Amino acid sequence: MRSSNGLTFGENQTIVFDLPNSAFCDPTSIYIRYRYAFTNLVGAQLKGTPCYSAFRSLSAFAGSTQLENIQNYGQTANMMVNLTHDQAQRYGVQSAFGYLNETGVPNLENLDGRVLTVNEAGTFSCPLPCVLSNCDKFLPLFALPQLRIELQVDTLASMFRGDTVAVPTGMTLSNVELVYKSVDLGEEVSSMIRSQGMTHIKTQSIMNTASVLGAGVQGSVALVFNQRLASIKSAFIYCANTTADSNQQYDSVDITSGNGSYSLTIAGTQYPSSAYNTALNKNGMLMALKQATGSVYSKDNNFSINSREWGVIDGVATTLDTPGKFIVGIDTEVLDNDYIMSGISSQNSSITCNIVCNTATVDAHNIHLISSYDALLEIDFVAGTASLKV
Numbered sequence: 599m600r601s602s603n604g605l606t607f608g609e610n611q612t613i614v615f616d617l618p619n620s621a622f623c624d625p626t627s628i629y630i631r632y633r634y635a636f637t638n639l640v641g642a643q644l645k646g647t648p649c650y651s652a653f654r655s656l657s658a659f660a661g662s663t664q665l666e667n668i669q670n671y672g673q674t675a676n677m678m679v680n681l682t683h684d685q686a687q688r689y690g691v692q693s694a695f696g697y698l699n700e701t702g703v704p705n706l707e708n709l710d711g712r713v714l715t716v717n718e719a720g721t722f723s724c725p726l727p728c729v730l731s732n733c734d735k736f737l738p739l740f741a742l743p744q745l746r747i748e749l750q751v752d753t754l755a756s757m758f759r760g761d762t763v764a765v766p767t768g769m770t771l772s773n774v775e776l777v778y779k780s781v782d783l784g785e786e787v788s789s790m791i792r793s794q795g796m797t798h799i800k801t802q803s804i805m806n807t808a809s810v811l812g813a814g815v816q817g818s819v820a821l822v823f824n825q826r827l828a829s830i831k832s833a834f835i836y837c838a839n840t841t842a843d844s845n846q847q848y849d850s851v852d853i854t855s856g857n858g859s860y861s862l863t864i865a866g867t868q869y870p871s872s873a874y875n876t877a878l879n880k881n882g883m884l885m886a887l888k889q890a891t892g893s894v895y896s897k898d899n900n901f902s903i904n905s906r907e908w909g910v911i912d913g914v915a916t917t918l919d920t921p922g923k924f925i926v927g928i929d930t931e932v933l934d935n936d937y938i939m940s941g942i943s944s945q946n947s948s949i950t951c952n953i954v955c956n957t958a959t960v961d962a963h964n965i966h967l968i969s970s971y972d973a974l975l976e977i978d979f980v981a982g983t984a985s986l987k988v
Contacts, residue, residue, distance in 0.1 A: 600775050607771045609753050615776040617745040622736040627779040630749075631723035636714060637768030643759040643918045644712040646848040648696030649722035650675035652771060654752040658730055660984035661743030665975070666729045670806045672752060673847045674968060677836065678727060678804070680923055681891050684900035685709060694723045709902065711845075711918040714766075726776070729803040729973060729986060736781065737799070738791050741979050747776065759918060761842045792979045798987075799975040802831065808838075808966045809951075811853065816958040821951040821965055827988050829941035829972035832890040833869070835860055835926035835951060836966040843915040847964065849922035852876055853912045855957040860926045862967075863950040864942055869928050873952065883926060884908060890927030893934060913960030939972045 601607075603614040617623065634652070636642070644651055651672045658665040668674055679688070679695075688697065688709045698708040700720065730737065730745065739745065751771065758765045791797075809821040839849040854860075854876045860883075861873035874883045884903070885894060892899035903923045910922035933940045951967055974987040 599777075600773070605772060607751055607774065608769055609751055611751050613749040613751065613771070613774050615747045617739055617747075617776075619742065619744055620740050621780045621782040623730075623739050624779040624781060625731050625733040625735075625737055627777070628731040629723060629725045629777050630775065631721065631777060632774040633719070633721050633772045635717075635719040635770045635772070636766040637717055638714050638766035639764050640714070640716040641763040642714040642718075642766050643762055644696070644714060644757060645759060645845045645918065645921075646672055646676040646711065646757075647679045647724075648712040649694065649724040650679075651757045651848075652751055652769075653749045654756070655750045656726075656728055657748040657750075658728055659746040659748070663743070663983070663985055665984075665986040666803055668728065668804055668806060670808070670847060670966065671749070672757075673836075673838070673966070674804050674806045675724075675727060676848055677834065677850075677925065677968065680902045681887070681925070681927075682900065683902055685902055687900065688902055696720075696722050706904070707919045710921050711848075713918070727804070729801050729975070732803060733799050733801040733975060735799045738788075738977070739780075740788055741792055741982075742977060742984050743982060756847065759845065795980055796976070796978050799977070800972065801975055801986075802970065802972050804968060804970055806966055806968045808964045811837075811953075811959065811963050811965050813960060813962045814958050816955055819953045819955065821953070821967075823949045823951060823967040825949055825967065825969055826945050827941075827969060827971040828943050828945055829939040829988075830864070830930050830944060831941040831970045831972060832930055833862055833928045833949075833970070834887075834890065834966075834968040835862075835928070835953075836968055837912075837924070838964040838966060839916065839922065840962050840964060841915075845916055845918065845921045849910070849916050850925050851910045851912055851914070851916075851922040851963075852880070852924040853959050853963055853965075854953065854955050855911045855913075856880055857956040858954040859952075861952045862928055863952060864930070864944050865947045867942075868952075869930055869942075873954070874926060877956070881908075886929070887925060887927030890929045912963070939974075941972055
């Protein structure tokens with residue numbers, strides 16, 4: 599299905615998809631595809647995972663009820679790709695995700711960002727991770743208020759590096775389509791579903807909020823994040839750059855310069871129980887990051903983080919090919935289980951991010967707390983409403 603509010607889109611505009619009220623939607627089949635055209639000089643550098651970099655936020659609605667709003671969507675999706683795909687998997691989707699360019703043969707260092715030809719035009723496609731696509735059962739669109747997905751387009755200044763080649767002066771996204779499988783099981787099944795009165799569908803999603811940490815900070819810092827969630831599966835501390843000689847929101851660097859620690863305090867309890875210390879065992883934190891995304895023994899739990907990307911510290915310039923990927927992952931699940939609400943609750947308290955910088959910070963940073971959480975989509979067939987319980 600095509601967007602319902604226009605044919606072409608530019609900076610700061612919103613792309614709207616209204617899903618029809620018919621049949622079932624297979625959430626595992628949801629993805630987007632679109633055509634892009636830039637007005638640019640040769641060599642313009644598109645940061646992050648190119649297919650996602652155009653989008654600042656994603657919102658999902660059921661009727662007039664907002665189910666979720668993921669801020670910094672391009673940044674969030676880029677982090678998820680780096681924490682769920684290995685280099686071979688990213689190589690396999692190079693054309694769809696947009697890495698490097700259409701003609702060069704990429705090496706292992708070319709699977710971050712994209713270098714544009716002059717006035718480049720082309721196509722991208724990618725999955726659309728959100729509270730709807732993560733549902734563990736089919737979505738009964740015929741019995742739901744109309745579902746709507748909104749994607750807000752980012753600015754060119756946020757999408758491109760401006761320290762090497764001039765930022766493009768224009769952008770057009772066209773033929774933007776949301777794709778999913780629609781399954782019609784007949785009126786008998788539809789009537790049986792409606793007769794239940796109410797049902798719940800388990801899902802999960804990501805929340806991304808940020809706080810500013812200035813330059814010249816030394817000692818203990820406590821940053822408060824107001825994320826009220828019932829079941830936080832894992833949390834990620836993402837320290838984004840702000841300087842011009844960096845990938846900015848698509849970098850995450852060690853602001854302690856290998857001489858400090860990270861932890862979270864949720865409902866009076868510290869996670870992890872012993873703060874991650876970058877001076878004592880920085881590389882041990884990489885295995886903790888792996889545990890925050892799944893089992894450390896799983897062959898399907900893959901990263902795209904090499905030692906140079908992991909080792910980037912505060913004040914060090916980054917390149918398009920070598921972004922900072924020092925991401926602090928904290929596993930907060932009581933049990934590693936996708937079928938129950940197995941995370942910890944922050945509904946009655948805010949979350950405090952505790953950072954100890956024994957070496958003063960060189961640059962200012964945006965500190966993002968990115969939480970993966972369980973949720974229940976509650977559908978009332980009698981009242982014709984749907985809401986998200988988080």
